[in-house]
Amino acid sequence: MKLISTPPNIKSMLRVHAVLLALVCAGGVSAVEMIAHAEVKSQYLNINTARSMFGMRQATWPDGMPVRVFVFPEHYSLHGSFCREILNIYPYQLHQSWSRLVYSGTGQAPTEVASEQEMVEKVSNTPGAIGYVNKVISNDPVHPISLR
């Protein structure tokens, strides 16, 4: 039985503040950032490579490490922001390209997560993982990936 209660999740609070700050600074435009497992060497991706990875067409990083893709469900607003602001495509297009792979046997779907906390946990614990969050917090055990 768990006797000691978990302290308030400081990271979650910091993330909420960071999002609010970003919203104020950007005049209401939400921010989305790509994140990767700490051992991923790439700091930058160009938009086409990011589309290939999230479209499940590119299975490895440049150093040969397998890519593991994590996404939020299609109806989450953060997923919509990610598709539009980072990949510059519409969420339904990404869904269609995954369906084409999954039901023809030529590829697999990414792994869905239900919360930002789960996203950070999964990406930080899975070698080769890539995902996205609203805002990377400095002590999150992942490293941010920027568009080049």
Add this chain to the structure above:
Amino acid sequence: MIQSIRFLYVSFACLLSGAAFAAELEGVQVHAFASQGAVLTSQNQFAGSKPASAGFDARELGGNISWQASPNWLVSGQLVSRRAGAMDNGAVRVDYAFVDRTLVENEQRNLGVRLGKVKNPYGFFNMTRDVADTRAGIMLPQSIYQDQIRNFFLAAPGVSLYGNEELGANTLSWQVSVLQPQVNSANLTAYIVDPQMGHFNGRTSMLSQLLWERDGGKWRAGLSLGQFGVHFQPMPTDFFGMGSFAGAGDIKLNTGVLSLEHNREDWSYTAEYASTRQIRNNFNVPGFSILDKDTTIEAYYLQALWRFVPRWQALARYDAIYLDKQDRNGTAFFAATGGMLPAAQRYARDVTVGLRYEPAPSWSLFAEIHHVNGGAWLSKLENTPASLKGAWDMLLLQAAWHF
């Protein structure tokens, strides 16, 4: 019937019960889909309907498993059961089963080979045609994706070489397959030589596709080219007892599809045009010279899809097929068969409007109305020449699920 239901149940129970186990294995994914439709036609029969009497014999059920054993190795398989009136009896079939080996992969390109039963890339939609979630409406445009010859075009054992090239904002994907078409289908016989007792053999055939995407799919275009060969061996009773006088018929289908799509936030526009040259030789049935007549089949559709509020889509489509582009209204065919076969067998023009609602991410509800002139894509197993009506309407409803 009971045995087939039991087999179906056991097959899918095995697949789905394997899901829990599979989910524990690294790199393994399991997915499934199901749909049930209702069909009401004013004239003619489609997927089990009878005029003015709704049919509920339109059902799709499928499940797949894939194992990404390493970044370079993928093993995939899918089982499908489909009911569609006289066209399909719900038997469980291996839809695809193959091994995929990536030979080259970097940021610019990948290149690989697939060996086994592989889906045929033909137009934008053939490879995933049984999955409602991948379709704009309940039915794919029948001009190009005819349900009555679906099994022939769907997938085939063979070997495929494929690749992707990343060229800035453009992506080029290609696939070349050498395959053995699957021809043991009463539907194909009815389509090519009317219902007969003889059988077809497939000849080694080729299919290739080049797809271009710009800006992550805002623009998509494709060219599919195929050459299929089949050989018909008649029985003596075929062709009104003329079968024993007949030679063995050879049919070569040289086919091509041009595809174009533009995707915007609220609208998607799709158009495809297909031309199929049908070269027939060596039937030599006395009195049936039409069996040896070469024709060019022309098919095309224009489609608009409007996502007018979240979870809702509206569809409008014009779809046309002419089994002989030199005889679009079928009158020459009617005359050549001495009036035995109706002209309406040779063309179909279909105006479709439809709605789709997604009550939850895995669920879709569809409704669509077809106003059709002609019966070229109606199965001859459901519609005898004497009963075929040229002008007819159809209402379709469907509930579909996938994960």
